[in-house]
Amino acid sequence: MDEDHRDDLGYYSDPSLLVLASVADGPKHGHVMIADIFEMSGTRLGPGTLYGAIARLEKQKLIAPLPAEERRHPYRITSQGKALLHAKLNTLHRFARIGLRRLEAL
Amino acid sequence: MTTRTARLLVRLYPPPWRSRYGKEFEEFVVGEKPGFREILDVVYWAVCERVNHLGEFTMTNPQRSLVWMVYACLAAILAGTNLWWTVDDTPLASAMQLHALLSASWGAVEVGSLIMLTAALAAGVPALIAIVQFARSHRRGDVLMRLAFPPVIGAVLLSWTIVAGIQLHWLPTPWDVTGDWTAPASWPPLSMRWALSAITAALLGIAIFGTAVAVKGAIQRMPLAELELALPWRTAPIDLARLTRVAAVALTAAMVVMLAGVTDWGLLSQRYDSTTFYSRAGGFFGVPLAVSWAGSVALFLVAAVTAWRGAHLSPRPNDTVNRA
Numbered sequence: 001m002d003e004d005h006r007d008d009l010g011y012y013s014d015p016s017l018l019v020l021a022s023v024a025d026g027p028k029h030g031h032v033m034i035a036d037i038f039e040m041s042g043t044r045l046g047p048g049t050l051y052g053a054i055a056r057l058e059k060q061k062l063i064a065p066l067p068a069e070e071r072r073h074p075y076r077i078t079s080q081g082k083a084l085l086h087a088k089l090n091t092l093h094r095f096a097r098i099g100l101r102r103l104e105a106l
Numbered sequence: 107m108t109t110r111t112a113r114l115l116v117r118l119y120p121p122p123w124r125s126r127y128g129k130e131f132e133e134f135v136v137g138e139k140p141g142f143r144e145i146l147d148v149v150y151w152a153v154c155e156r157v158n159h160l161g162e163f164t165m166t167n168p169q170r171s172l173v174w175m176v177y178a179c180l181a182a183i184l185a186g187t188n189l190w191w192t193v194d195d196t197p198l199a200s201a202m203q204l205h206a207l208l209s210a211s212w213g214a215v216e217v218g219s220l221i222m223l224t225a226a227l228a229a230g231v232p233a234l235i236a237i238v239q240f241a242r243s244h245r246r247g248d249v250l251m252r253l254a255f256p257p258v259i260g261a262v263l264l265s266w267t268i269v270a271g272i273q274l275h276w277l278p279t280p281w282d283v284t285g286d287w288t289a290p291a292s293w294p295p296l297s298m299r300w301a302l303s304a305i306t307a308a309l310l311g312i313a314i315f316g317t318a319v320a321v322k323g324a325i326q327r328m329p330l331a332e333l334e335l336a337l338p339w340r341t342a343p344i345d346l347a348r349l350t351r352v353a354a355v356a357l358t359a360a361m362v363v364m365l366a367g368v369t370d371w372g373l374l375s376q377r378y379d380s381t382t383f384y385s386r387a388g389g390f391f392g393v394p395l396a397v398s399w400a401g402s403v404a405l406f407l408v409a410a411v412t413a414w415r416g417a418h419l420s421p422r423p424n425d426t427v428n429r430a
Contacts, residue, residue, distance in 0.1 A: 030134045046147025047135050051127055052154065073130045 015045055015053035016062075020077060020085045023063060029072040030054075057081070112136045113245070115145065118152035121248070121327050129244055165326050167419045168347040172233055173322045174416030175354055178361060178409045179226050180314050185405030186219060187310075189368060191281035192389045192398040197382045198375050208374045214367030221360035229353030233325075233346055240328050249327050255320035259313040266309060270302060278302035280310075284392040286385075303391070347421045354417035361410035368406055372399045 022028055022036045030050055038044045045053070054075060057063040062081035066074045077085070112135040116128050135148065165173070193199050202209040234253070241249035271277040275292040280303045284296060293299065375395075376383045382395065389398025 031137055034138070046144045046151075047131070047138055047140055048144075048148040048151030051131050051134070052151045055123065055127060055155075068130075071133050073134075 015049050016057055017085070017088055018043060018045065019050070019053045019057060019075075020062060020081055021089070023075055023077045024082070024085055027066050027074040027076040029069070029074040031072070033075075109136055115148050115152070118149060118156075120156050120158075123155045125244075125327055168350055168421050169325050169328070171350050171354055171416045171420035172229065172325050174412055174419060175226070175229060175350070175357055176321045176325075177318055178357060178413035178416060179222065180318055181405050181409035181412060182219070182222055182361060182364065184310075184314055185368070185402045185409060186215070186364075188281075188390060188398060188405065189215070189402040191279060192395055192402070194281070196386060196388055196395065197379060198395065201375070201379050201382075205374065205378050208371065208378060211367050211370035211374055215364050215371065218360045218362075218364030218367060221356060221363065225353040225356035225360060228356075229346075229350050232344055232349060236346055237324055237328050241324075246327065249324050252320040252324040252327075256313070256317040259309070259316055263306070263309045263313055267306060274298075274302075278306045280304075280307045280391050281389065281398075285388040287388070307391075351417075351420040354413065354420040358410065358413040358417045361406065361413045365403070365406040365410045368399070368403055372396070372403065375399070 018037045018041055019033060021040065022033045028036060030047075034045055034050060054063065058065065058075070060080075061078055062084055063075045064078050066076055068074075109132065112132045115135060116124060116132045119128070119131075138144065140148070202212055237249060237253065240246070241253070267277055267279070274294050275290075276282065276294060276299070278299070283299045283303045289296070289299075294302070372383075383399075384394060384396050386395050387393065389395050390401060
């Protein structure tokens with residue numbers, strides 16, 4: 001799928017969920033998150049959007065900061081974050097499966 | 107993007123957000139090399155954060171405790187200043203040499219003020235160093251500016267009284283405006299004494315209230331994690347939260363001693379020299395001594411209650427961080 005069509009399709013763009021999904025396979029800092037999220041969803045988060053999401057997730061204890069590495073500040077997902085991400089992705093998965101099945105029935 | 111531009115963008119965010127993410131976000135933005143769209147994104151989210159933080163009072167209990175202690179000290183300074191100038195050059199000052207009990211109650215106020223000074227220095231100096239260290243390492247000019255307010259306004263107040271005193275041969279204090287005494291010929295006319303004393307009183311008010319607001323702002327902008335003082339000659343940092351607890355309890359005790367002393371002093375004064383106490387007009391802006399004394403009692407009461415509030419909020423041993 002090329003980038004132009006992603007906009008037309010209204011790709012998934014909840015910044016908090018994207019950040020959670022990005023750190024699900026291991027700690028990441030901001031620059032890696034932005035690249036990873038773009039690769040994963042086609043969404044390029046702005047710096048303000050990313051840190052807005054990080055601040056919200058940290059406040060909700062869904063992610064936690066790790067010690068800085070050469071002026072980079074990685075974050076890891078917490079157990080609550082994993083549980084929430086799991087529940088959200090299951091919902092999305094069910095929604096996608098049903099939607100696709102209905103499309104196939106046409 | 108330059109660090110300077112990134113710093114300007116970070117300053118759009120509210121102080122609590124900056125305290126937590128400011129430095130990290132600044133480094134991130136510089137590394138990200140944002141274009142116009144990204145800058146708009148930062149501005150938009152900064153406005154959102156500003157709206158989210160409107161009216162938010164985010165201080166931990168140790169921070170609140172420090173703030174209440176500052177308020178208590180300021181109230182006590184005001185009360186003590188008023189008491190000292192009220193009694194100075196009156197027959198009641200001489201009466202203290204004749205009556206041991208009157209002298210003892212005045213001595214209690216002096217002892218209380220010494221305890222207050224010790225407690226204030228014990229908690230205040232390390233807290234001040236820690237805040238300055240934090241402000242310098244995080245490049246928080248806003249915190250340093252707030253800390254600079256008390257010495258600056260103090261210098262202004264002092265310069266004003268000294269210069270006016272030298273020029274006019276009279277110290278422009280609200281306690282020397284008028285009274286049941288004849289003003290020396292070298293003093294300025296009464297109307298000028300009223301006007302100049304009003305300026306001093308206004309400066310004093312600005313100094314007290316401005317210091318309260320400025321110091322609270324500086325403490326409020328400092329995250330609790332920074333409330334540790336690392337000293338070069340100590341391996342372990344000083345836990346300011348624990349130090350605050352001890353100082354707050356000592357400060358409360360000092361305020362209670364001063365309140366008891368000044369109350370006792372007033373009751374004994376009216377017993378030994380009720381005419382001077384009730385009739386002599388030499389208090390704040392020429393009010394009777396008794397009224398000026400009552401003002402000091404009220405202020406010491408406020409100081410004692412405020413210090414107790416500070417002690418109550420200070421962390422107890424084994425307390426976890428309590429964000430109110």
